[in-house]
Amino acid sequence: xxxxxxxxxxxxxxxxxxxxxxxxxxxxxxxxxxxxxxxxxxxxxxxxxxxxxxxxxxxxxxxxxxxxxxxxxxxxxxxxxxxxxxxxxxxxxxxxxxxxxxxxxxxxxxxxxxxxxxxxxxxxxxxxxxxxxxxxxxxxxxxxxxxxxxxxxxxxxxxxxxxxxxxxxxxxxxxxxxxxxxxxxxxxxxxxxxxxxxxxxxxxxxxxxxxxxxxxxxxxxxxxxxxxxxxx
Amino acid sequence: xxxxxxxxxxxxxxxxxxxxxxxxxxxxxxxxxxxxxxxxxxxxxxxxxxxxxxxxxxxxxxxxxxxxxxxxxxxxxxxxxxxxxxxxxxxxxxxxxxxxxxxxxxxxxxxxxxxxxxxxxxxxxxxxxxxxxxxxxxxxxxxxxxxxxxxxxxxxxxxxxxxxxxxxxxxxxxxxxxxxxxxxxxxxxxxxxxxxxxxxxxxxxxxxxxxxxxxxxxxxxxxxxxxxxxxxxxxxxxxxxxxxxxxxxxxxxxxxxxxxxxxxxxxxxxxxxxxxxxxxxxxxxxxxxxxxxxxxxxxxxxxxxxxxxxxxxxxxxxxxxxxxxxxxxxxxxxxxxxxxxxxxxxxxxxxxxxxxxxxxxxxxxxxxxxxxxxxxxxxxxxxxxxxxxxxxxxxxxxxxxxxxxxxxxxxxxxxxxxxxxxxxxxxxxxxxxxxxxxxxxxxxxxxxxxxxxxxxxxxxxxxxxxxxxxxxxxxxxxxxxxxxxxxxxxxxxxxxxxxxxxxxxxxxxxxxxxxxxxxxxxxxxxxxxxxxxxxxxxxxxxxxxxxxxxxxxxxxxxxxxxxxxxxxxxxxxxxxxxxxxxxxxxxxxxxxxxxxxxxxxxxxxxxxxxxxxxxxxxxxxxxxxxxxxxxxxxxxxxxxxxxxxxxxxxxxxxxxxxxxxxxxxxxxxxxxxxxxxxxxxxxxxxxxxxxxxxxxxxxxxxxxxxxxxxxxxxxxxxxxxxxxxxxxxxxxxxxxxxxxxx
Numbered sequence: 001x002x003x004x005x006x007x008x009x010x011x012x013x014x015x016x017x018x019x020x021x022x023x024x025x026x027x028x029x030x031x032x033x034x035x036x037x038x039x040x041x042x043x044x045x046x047x048x049x050x051x052x053x054x055x056x057x058x059x060x061x062x063x064x065x066x067x068x069x070x071x072x073x074x075x076x077x078x079x080x081x082x083x084x085x086x087x088x089x090x091x092x093x094x095x096x097x098x099x100x101x102x103x104x105x106x107x108x109x110x111x112x113x114x115x116x117x118x119x120x121x122x123x124x125x126x127x128x129x130x131x132x133x134x135x136x137x138x139x140x141x142x143x144x145x146x147x148x149x150x151x152x153x154x155x156x157x158x159x160x161x162x163x164x165x166x167x168x169x170x171x172x173x174x175x176x177x178x179x180x181x182x183x184x185x186x187x188x189x190x191x192x193x194x195x196x197x198x199x200x201x202x203x204x205x206x207x208x209x210x211x212x213x214x215x216x217x218x219x220x221x222x223x224x225x226x227x228x229x230x231x232x
Numbered sequence: 233x234x235x236x237x238x239x240x241x242x243x244x245x246x247x248x249x250x251x252x253x254x255x256x257x258x259x260x261x262x263x264x265x266x267x268x269x270x271x272x273x274x275x276x277x278x279x280x281x282x283x284x285x286x287x288x289x290x291x292x293x294x295x296x297x298x299x300x301x302x303x304x305x306x307x308x309x310x311x312x313x314x315x316x317x318x319x320x321x322x323x324x325x326x327x328x329x330x331x332x333x334x335x336x337x338x339x340x341x342x343x344x345x346x347x348x349x350x351x352x353x354x355x356x357x358x359x360x361x362x363x364x365x366x367x368x369x370x371x372x373x374x375x376x377x378x379x380x381x382x383x384x385x386x387x388x389x390x391x392x393x394x395x396x397x398x399x400x401x402x403x404x405x406x407x408x409x410x411x412x413x414x415x416x417x418x419x420x421x422x423x424x425x426x427x428x429x430x431x432x433x434x435x436x437x438x439x440x441x442x443x444x445x446x447x448x449x450x451x452x453x454x455x456x457x458x459x460x461x462x463x464x465x466x467x468x469x470x471x472x473x474x475x476x477x478x479x480x481x482x483x484x485x486x487x488x489x490x491x492x493x494x495x496x497x498x499x500x501x502x503x504x505x506x507x508x509x510x511x512x513x514x515x516x517x518x519x520x521x522x523x524x525x526x527x528x529x530x531x532x533x534x535x536x537x538x539x540x541x542x543x544x545x546x547x548x549x550x551x552x553x554x555x556x557x558x559x560x561x562x563x564x565x566x567x568x569x570x571x572x573x574x575x576x577x578x579x580x581x582x583x584x585x586x587x588x589x590x591x592x593x594x595x596x597x598x599x600x601x602x603x604x605x606x607x608x609x610x611x612x613x614x615x616x617x618x619x620x621x622x623x624x625x626x627x628x629x630x631x632x633x634x635x636x637x638x639x640x641x642x643x644x645x646x647x648x649x650x651x652x653x654x655x656x657x658x659x660x661x662x663x664x665x666x667x668x669x670x671x672x673x674x675x676x677x678x679x680x681x682x683x684x685x686x687x688x689x690x691x692x693x694x695x696x697x698x699x700x701x702x703x704x705x706x707x708x709x710x711x712x713x714x715x716x717x718x719x720x721x722x723x724x725x726x727x728x729x730x731x732x733x734x735x736x737x738x739x740x741x742x743x744x745x746x747x748x749x750x751x752x753x754x755x756x757x758x759x760x761x762x763x764x765x766x767x768x769x770x771x772x773x774x775x776x777x778x779x780x781x782x783x784x785x786x787x788x789x790x791x792x793x794x795x796x797x798x799x800x801x802x803x804x805x806x807x808x809x810x811x812x813x814x815x816x817x818x819x820x821x822x823x824x825x826x827x828x829x830x831x832x833x834x835x836x837x838x839x840x841x842x843x844x845x846x847x848x849x850x851x852x853x854x855x856x857x858x859x860x861x862x863x864x865x866x867x868x869x870x871x872x873x874x875x876x877x878x879x880x881x882x883x884x885x886x887x888x889x890x891x892x893x894x895x896x897x898x899x900x901x902x903x904x905x906x907x908x909x910x911x912x913x914x915x916x917x918x919x920x921x922x923x924x925x926x927x928x929x930x931x932x933x934x935x936x937x938x939x940x941x942x943x944x945x946x947x948x949x950x951x952x953x954x955x956x957x958x959x960x961x962x963x964x965x966x967x968x969x970x971x972x973x974x
Contacts, residue, residue, distance in 0.1 A: 009479075009482070009483055009570065009571065010479055010482055010483075012394075012482075013663065015664060016663070016664060016665040019665060020665070049663075051392070051395075051478075051479060051482070053479070054393065054477075054478070054479025054480075055479075056479065109657070109658050110388050110389075110658045110659075110660070112658070112660045112661055114886055137886065139662050141662060141663060143392075203662070205665065206663075206665045211679065211795075212662075212668065213668075213670075213885060
């Protein structure tokens, strides 16, 4: 399966995504500079974490205007797989590929730690290798991961089963204490209606090897490899 | 230069305002064979400041051991470099940003991180980890809380945006840092041997290129500012503090590494303290060449800047480089790709002079060497009378508290001992997906992708020990850092030091400095760990006097196979627990004596360097033989705090807490055995099946060993003195700082 990782000025996790895809999952990967428009014919695009354009103005607000994002939007519209991690999730929301927004963490501080997330939907290209309700240990590292959407939007997310992963405790309970950033309904990751675009704040790129303290991120990557792909 | 500035009459007042002494001014006149103009006076002022010129410290620093078979680069460049095998090397250095942080904590700390990162990638190394060592007054003071929060926020924002994990550090809270906090930042980078580059200008006619942010009026005279005492008027010098732009630095880092790895450069240097002045004259001096630049070609942020201002500006995120012949256009192309400014501002010459022009007209012309060779002083020193009082302190005068469990709880809540989770949670310590052991154990461990190699790293300082016995204290700083590395199973391969002291012009302060340097040197030689670079920060003074002498040591350790790395917490029910080393019973200089009894005095623990080294060797062999389940250095707070940490710090890595039922070894004072800080000790655990092997290794190295009990249960039991639920210990330990800062 062919992956392309977008690289913005200020991307930090581009290396981590490249390493996971190539060295851990054994798949070919291309790095696509933000000024380019050719995605190199991938099956899946990864929009990585970091501080694109320094996150000046607002996280992801400038990145959405870059040439490469126009191509990513076209690719997604044709049904291509697009996963945004952390800053990548913020960019996909700013670009309108996913609904809602990511606000400052409730404690107003950047938080880096392992968290547990519960897989709520398994019929997505990103979670098909998980069991329903499975709990994954995956780290977060962000200052603005507090997911917000208006009541109508939330209803729509629920009706369409677009809430893919939620913050939980180690046993899978959705408690306020297990919600690190104040996200509405403990939302950690969502997909679009067509389920081909997925964004999440936790980092499956940092948790795909036992030596890093968790291999649970592999469930996400393995799901992508198992997904039926094809751009219409 | 405006004619008015050229014509300014240099008066004794102007000389003094530039931090230069009358005889230093005379020396400048002698070097030039004439009086300097204002611009030239500015150049000497910053380059001969303590911060850049090390004029009071250089003679002693030269006594430190800096060489070793693996050292590829010692002091004198932007960072030291040590070989780690397989064609890889590690570049690392620690640097202070104390004065700026005291005035403007967020920007001061952030630019401190930015500066040390530039030192690393300037050598061609990609930064892979950051560490920091912080000192503040007590957290009961609201002003200190603001400083602490601001410094941590500044470090976090800069490192996080750069995408470089901040993996380890230490924070100490003590009265003596109330008005002069310490912010020491360390960075570590990886580089292929063939890609190492140095800050040298060679090749007559080669272009000198300025890259990065534009030059503004911020930070003018930062180096001179860092070389004077903080007074109540210091806040008026806020324009001497620079403003950080980590995004700019991220671009600069990527562009710089692309230039170096593309083999386009002769040499490169960052513009840190003393900005364009320092980078220009140091590159020329190291290369044995001269440099000629025209300040009118320097990209400027504001109009009407004089050559004096352009040369002395400490605007951040800028570099100076010398390109190889024929590569000038390629350099400009790469910078354009990263949307960065680049300007060819001069050429390399063979005159040995630093010549500065403005639109072709010479405004400064001085020998480059003369700027980098500041006068060397041998300040007077005298032993402070207080040291004898500390030595004479009678421990017997201290009553042993009745409620020892309560003392343990108090120590675990002390912000200096308590978990720094509130701090490191704000640092991205996992980015680049190499961090195998995160904050929470004795040393952080980073893997080197594509190899089996790993790096252990830690940073340590013990100002209070050094204030009581500077020589012994300095030895212990090195020993403790090396012990942390040894507990993780790695071999120490090099260290970097940051020496934070008061004014060297005070004989009592310089006595401390002299003794500390001796202690560092002796420990370094005994352990065979070279000091490959560092930084000196003097004039750290409160209105009430100098800070504690505070040498900080950053230590690098190497794993040939990182899979053996050991962590500090107990692992399984039934594991046997041992004390390696002697427990002792002295309470001198301990955190316990300070916290429980309000006394910062007594005899500093004695350290036998040979005994210490044997412990390190034993720990390493135990780790390499995969005998250890855990290993934890016993230091701050003593034996009882060490054991409590063994029970609960697994939480930092999502491992469960685990109690232990243990005996209290030794004889003598109960409080000394529980909370004293005798050196050369570690608490280790192993599976019962490996007990004989463990005991045999200890015996082989002559390390005292005593089986003290077993891990298991929900409580920490130490003899008949302590019996506390681990959950209670953990609650205090992990939330103490969070509650204060909430």
